[in-house]
Amino acid sequence: MSSDLHFRTLVDLAGLLEAGRISSVELTQAVIARTREVEPRVQAFNSRDEADAIAQAARSDARRAARRAAGPLEGIPIGLKDVIAVAGQPLTASSRILENFVSPYDATVTQRLRAAGAVLWGRLNCDEFAMGSSTENSAFRPTRNPWDLARVPGGSSGGSAAALAAGEAVATLGSDTGGSVRQPAALCGVVGLKPTYGLLSRYGLIAYASSLDQIGPFARTVEDAAIVLGAIAGHDERDSTSVRAEIPDYRAALKTESGPWKLGIPREYFGAGLDPEIAAAVERAVAHYRSLGCEVREVSLPHTPYCLDTYYIIATAEASSNLARYDGIRYGRRAAGAQDVVDLYFRSRAEGFGAEVKRRIILGTYVLSSGYYDAYYLRAQKVRTLIRRDFLEAYREVDALITPTSPVPAFRLGEKTDPLAMYLCDIYTIGVNLAGLPAISMPGGFTSAGLPIGVQLIGQPFQEARLLALAHAYDQAHEWNRQRPKL
């Protein structure tokens, strides 16, 4: 069989499986072999259970033999960020505090992947509790960018992006609170989708900032992403923030949802700090859409300058409360030698959490404190409403927005030591989370140094079908998504 199975698209592999030209066990073995080969350099995984993956693949082959194959994900190895619960597998959030925790239950998206026949493969590294933009905040190890091992893969879902780019999985899931799927997708040259808030169940996703968190797929192509999204989207009675929305056939919609579209370029997204090569890549994509007959015009999102502040108030406030449960009492790390229960809390959390997590817990605790709530949290919620209104106003004129995903390409490990410099990596992605919108990052070229560039398209609430079709129109017309890193 082909020696590059691990780099094929999901669509290709589904076809090969369907045609009986490969088995899921063969495919899974190929992915495992590739992982063994490159993982010492990439370090995308927190843990892998090869025997379990092979067993799942064998069951998939048996289903296929019995003509009970579930669909395009049947037999496809998919990696999950280590913040999504898989029954019987570790669930660490890349944190010491959960170092030895094994989840007794499946997240809803995990159950849906199982139902779709996917082979659940590995626990992928990330910034601790999904807080960060480089995966350097992982308590265990930093993941490397497959395009340049001296550089970061982005974050927080860096393991999910890097594993896919390196051929260690066919698709992966991440979570996106302020850009944590789209930014690493951009830095690793893959597709990353952040769905509308409420399209997917968060049940079983370790909460960072509940009102912003959303699970999203990484895939080699927009079409692959559409397939994964279709398998995991939809209302879940265990998550009251998940919406009862009709889930269309996203893959079919790539053909039926046709343009021309009206595209908006938010002028606030092209200011100082944007790498010129990235600006040029976005312009190239804009030109392509124009060539397809799309009307492109400049729009304004005037509250963009407040996004970062608003995000770091709301996200940290929610995080300070969400992370309170990690206390060493019921599960997870329990410090030795505590004098009493309060001492146990202090020691366990002091030992268990890393610096960035502590910083955000402290910040979030502060903004919720008596006397500060109105000035910070309440005001941030009001600004959030204005930020969302900006987008909805723009959508009166245009169908979607086109922007850079990240202001800079992959940076070197250790390069950004100032937390604020790191936070600025997310300036183009954060507004989308605050507004609850869907957005996708797709490969849009390479820098002169050979680093991937991501182009972001931002859609309207629950209009993933249209957003994916728009992205597909660019993605399938270019070769960017067929470039592979030389590891």
Add this chain to the structure above:
Amino acid sequence: MNFEAVIGLEVHVQIKTASKIFTRVAAGYGHEPNTLTDPVVLGLPGALPVMNKAALDAVIKAGLLLGCRIAPICKWDRKNYFYPDSPKNYQISQYDQPICLGGAVEIELPGPSRNVMGEHKRIPLTRIHLEEDVGKLNHGAADSQIDFNRAGTPLMEIVSEPALHTAEEAFAYLTSLRATMVQGGISDCDMEKGQLRCDANISVRPVGETTLGTKVELKNLNSISFVRDGIAHEIRRQIGILERGGVIVQETRDYDGMSDTSQALRSKEDAHDYRYFPDPDLMPVQVDEAWLARLRAECPELPFDRQRRFFAQYQLPYTLTSVLVWDRALAGFFEEAAKAAGPGRAQAVGNWIANDLLRELGAAKRPLEPAKIRPAGIAELVRMVEAGTVLTGAAKEIFVEMFATGEAPAAIAEKRGLKAAPTDQGELERWCREAIAANPKARAEFQAGKDSAINAFKGPVMKAARGQANPKLVDETLRRLLTGP
């Protein structure tokens, strides 16, 4: 100097639902530790709450029963604090928008004697909100263990205005509140099982003063009597301090009902900053008029309203109503029997239920339902006694058997030969004439208009009849002879 106390009560009532407030796991008491749990109850990573509508129904119903304004939106907040019985280290509660606002609990204070109605008052409520209960800590010598079975049980907090002034009022408040919750089907309010818990905020001030004194929160009042005793104790303690020229410290105190003592738990300085904020995991729920109308239709009559109706509709005396109205099933049983018995017999029916039925139930240690004796049986028995078919003594025997077997009273009377022997009218008339002749003074009194004087003849007649005469017939015969030519 005279002092008056000002008391506000915070009452936690567990809501009786099949499952917990934010997940499907069963709610219950007395199970093996940590068996009523799941990822949501234990606060496992990634678990999310989903509201149990039955719990919201119950608290709205409580609000409707107590005359509260029901908020149009049920909004959830997180109350953040660390404690090992709290699995998430925050409690899902309601902060600035409680589901129920205002309302009142009607209370009755003890009357001058047991058979005289006491003064009624309406104690205004501040709010009622819904929240989740926490787990239970069991402290051992070497360690502490946590049972999370209770965690996530729906709990409502009912906060009164500082409008109570005596321990007796607090006692009456809890008695009335408990009856309301039980009759509304909202909670069983078993304090031993922690289904009703009460904290009291108490301050004292010189009579005539309008500003409040420094308050002390009294906790661990785990029976209604202990609430009364604890409050009385705390009022005495505070007055004692003030009379000695001391100063009341704002603090939380733990009351021990067994020894009638209290000790300081924590001072104001230890007060938490709970950092409330809206829970982003739960969407606000809209409570519309149709929802309220459905719950309103399910609301039962409250005991004091029922008592007022029993006075008006059945002309029952206070003592009888105060037995009948506090138990919804018993009141319903009474009304069914009174209806079956027909007009003018309600008091007789009420007597049978309040005296005989409750005695038999007590002796058998059984609840009213499912009782074998039915309201129609009691109605029939009342009519038989009235008609003289059975005599009172026999009726008591019949009742005991009705209670045991559920058989109809006529059948029992027949079977056991308890029917009153038809008295020879001639013989009865002779006994009556003799009795009248033997007591000319009573005869004169009766004929002068004192109706009750007739009773003086009845004893001798009954004695002559060895108790076998029909009292109604005796009365009729005596009247005929006394008023006749």
